Amino acid sequence: MPLQRRQLLAGIGGAATLTVAGCLGDDDRGTTLWNEFEDAEEETLEEHLEVFNEGRDDELNADNIADMEDQLETAIPAGDGPGTFAWAHDWLGRYHDQEFGYDASGDLSLDLESEFTADAVDAVQWEGHTYGVPYASETVTLMYNPDLVDEPPETLEEMVDIMDDHHDPSNGQYGLSYPPVDPYFVSGYLHAFGGRIFHEDTGELGIEDDEFIEGLELLQDNLWEYVPEDPEYGSQMAPFNDGNAPFAINGPWQVGGFRDAGVDATLAPLPDVDGGSPTPYTGIQVWYFTAALEDADETTFETIMDFAEWYTTNEDVIVDNAERHGLIPVHQEYAESDDLGEDVETFIETVEMGTPMPADPRMDLVFTPLEEALERVFNESEEPAEAMEAAAEEIRGRWD
Known part of the structure; x- marks a missing residue:
């Protein structure tokens, strides 16, 4: 996720706590997981934990961690990290190389292949190891304010016309709320003409390719002039959140926040591009297992495993995440459901446009x-x- 959602949610998501010492299992608090959820998602998680903890001697608690990536990089090697945390699948390879993950292949009672979609199963495995359990799929899509927009645009050209009508920075009004330089958020248009940030099949960098440059020029010429001058996430979200922008491009984590602020954020697929097709990055959300489980006591270990299996297969959790946050189920029983609401239907449509x-x-x-x-x-x-x-040149130098 956005550079990856890691830097932005810390800036908007309520009061974050930082707890690193003794967080795997604490005699006073029980076992603790980590997340970096936005307020609405955090509230839902707490509700689910109340249900999970009913009748359990070892209660599972949640810590909302600001800058979780940095904290994990310190806590896991020190033995102070959580047994599980929630994040998209893209850290899997790095955590394998760093030996930060715990291979639960022989510990899960779930048969992943029979429970989850093939893409979700692939997303939690790396070189034969299973480092977590998947619970949802997500990407960014177009959101519009129906008080300002009658019908969502089907083409980028139509979207530009609407943004033109509303863009008046001198009066605090903008055409678009959109983190303009975050690779995850802008990937749909960077990839629109066939370019890729990274070609996973060949392991080659793609940002110098003509097709990629064409996508960047598309952003530059059509979208960037309609966003605030400050590219930071909070500054970009403010206009739509305050009812001063017709459009936002964001993910399911932000839908509840917009609606809580009083904006009836309505979802639509990313508009078509003349001569191309928006291809956003997609992510599988995972409850990761960390190396902290290697030395965990039996009670803590069982709590973490029980939670991961319960959370990812429980109907109420799956439906709540879908209906309240637009998270796309990856459990086979619900992945093709038509009863999870318009938000999920729209995100599914956009995910199908994307690339993992x-x-x-x-x-x-x-x-x-x-x-x-x-x-x-x-x-x-x-x-x-x-x-x-x-x-x-800088990236290849780092690779070397």
Whole structure:
């Protein structure tokens, strides 16, 4: 997720707590999991934990962690990390290489292949190891304010016309709320003409390819002029959240927040592109198992395993996540359901347009240089091809 959702949710998601010491199992609190959910998702998780904990001696608690990636990088090697945490599948390869994951292949009572979709099963496995259990699929899609927009645009050209009508920065009004330089969010248009940030089949970087540059120019020419000057997530979300923008492009984690703010955020597929097709990154959400489980006591270990299996197969959890947050079920029994609401239907349509985020561990060295290069283009200090050439040189240097 966005550089990857890791930097942005900390800025918008309520009061985050930082608890690293003794978090795997604490005599006073029981066992603890980590997440970096936005407020609405965190509230739902707490409700589900209340149900899970009924009748259990070892209660499972949740800590909402700001900058969770950085905290995990410190806590897991020190033996202070959680036994499980929630994140998209794209960390799997890196965690395998760092030996941060716990292979639960022989511990799960679930048969993953018979319970979950094939893509979801693939997403939690790396080189024969199973490092978690999948619970949902997600991507970003178009959201519009029906008080400002009668019908969602079917083409990018139509969207530009509507943004033009509402864009008035001098009065605090904008055409679009959209983190303009976050690779995850803008991937749909960067990939629109067949380019890719990273070619997973060949292991080659793709940001210098002509097709990728064409996608970047599409962003530059059609979308960037309608967003606030500050590219940071909070600044970008404010106009739509305050009812001062007709459109946002965001994921299921943000839907509840917009609606809680009083905006009837309505979902639509990403608009078509002349001569191309939006192809956003998609992610499988996973309850990861960490190396902390290697030395966990039996009670803590069983609590973590019981929770992961319960959460990912429980009907109330699956339906709640779908209906309240637009998370797409990956459990086979619910993945093809037509009864989970319009939000899920729209996200499914957009996911089908997309491509899975690469889980190759080298991707961790791609996103920061790429985001910095996108910001230089956004700020008009470099041309697209020049910026991508510099970013590619930096990335390959890091790979070496």
